Amino acid sequence: MSTALGEQVDDDLWSAIGDPTRRRLLDLLLIDGHGTATTLGQQLPVTRQAVAKHLGVLDRVGLVWSTPAGREKRYQVDDAQLARAASQLAAVGSAWDARLDRIKRIAETIQRTHRDTKQT
Amino acid sequence: MEYGTIERELYIDATPEIVFDVVSSPEHVKQWWPDDAHYEPVAGSTGTIRFGDPENGGGIETFTVVDARPPRTFSFRWTHPAGEVAAPGNSLLVTFELTASGAGTTLRMTETGFREMGWEAAVLEHQYQDHVSGWDYFLPRLVPYVATLSVPS
Numbered sequence: 001m002s003t004a005l006g007e008q009v010d011d012d013l014w015s016a017i018g019d020p021t022r023r024r025l026l027d028l029l030l031i032d033g034h035g036t037a038t039t040l041g042q043q044l045p046v047t048r049q050a051v052a053k054h055l056g057v058l059d060r061v062g063l064v065w066s067t068p069a070g071r072e073k074r075y076q077v078d079d080a081q082l083a084r085a086a087s088q089l090a091a092v093g094s095a096w097d098a099r100l101d102r103i104k105r106i107a108e109t110i111q112r113t114h115r116d117t118k119q120t
Numbered sequence: 121m122e123y124g125t126i127e128r129e130l131y132i133d134a135t136p137e138i139v140f141d142v143v144s145s146p147e148h149v150k151q152w153w154p155d156d157a158h159y160e161p162v163a164g165s166t167g168t169i170r171f172g173d174p175e176n177g178g179g180i181e182t183f184t185v186v187d188a189r190p191p192r193t194f195s196f197r198w199t200h201p202a203g204e205v206a207a208p209g210n211s212l213l214v215t216f217e218l219t220a221s222g223a224g225t226t227l228r229m230t231e232t233g234f235r236e237m238g239w240e241a242a243v244l245e246h247q248y249q250d251h252v253s254g255w256d257y258f259l260p261r262l263v264p265y266v267a268t269l270s271v272p273s
Contacts, residue, residue: 096128100229102152104132107142107225111134 013085016061021046022054029064029077036072126231133224136191143216143227144194154181163188166206169198182206186213193217 159167172178
């Protein structure tokens with residue numbers, strides 16, 4: 001696959017995961033296995049309404065999914081989508097690592113050629 | 121203002137002049153990155169870099185040289201929409217800084233401007249690599265997922 005960054009990063013997914021409150025929600029859901037806006041709101045310094053809104057964003061990009069639990073929704077993390085997010089973030093960095101590796105190899109090959117030329 | 125940076129630093133056993141040439145000249149750049157590159161390695165030059173076959177899943181990206189001061193600095197912007205002037209907010213800024221180090225060169229690379237393009241990926245990746253605290257619960261769980269799950273791209 002080409003190394004153009006734009007093709008590797010799903011913007012919606014990353015803007016969803018980029019918010020600190022939403023990351024904290026993912027943390028809490030991973031620790032507890034599941035949670036509702038009420039139970040999660042009790043653990044965070046934000047309102048239940050704000051938590052519900054953040055959960056909605058995470059739901060839309062597939063990072064969490066819900067089942068009905070009384071009048072609320074019970075959320076849990078979607079493992080496959082989380083793995084996809086993780087592989088994207090690794091790809092951005094590793095693409096540059098590979099490029100810099102090649103830069104190093106090319107430059108050092110040229111340098112060796114120069115030195116050899118001087119010696120002969 | 122631009123957010124989000126990938127930073128890398130490495131030592132290269134070659135003089136800054138040679139390393140500068142490798143990171144800046146289109147002939148060399150297409151050996152380590154795109155399949156083709158068209159621009160002049162001077163400040164203000166605009167051009168393109170091509171990945172694969174644009175007719176067949178590949179793509180052409182815009183490329184604008186921001187700064188070229190051999191053998192110290194080479195920077196460029198890329199991914200801005202064709203026809204737009206490269207500026208913060210519409211493109212990624214890549215900067216190479218070269219410092220003589222013994223017989224070789226320390227090369228420092230930064231890529232910034234991820235706000236519009238998932239900049240959090242860069243931040244997360246950095247924390248991921250360095251095991252920085254703050255993701256105490258989240259990150260340890262990511263690692264096994266990456267290792268074990270097959271991921272649709």
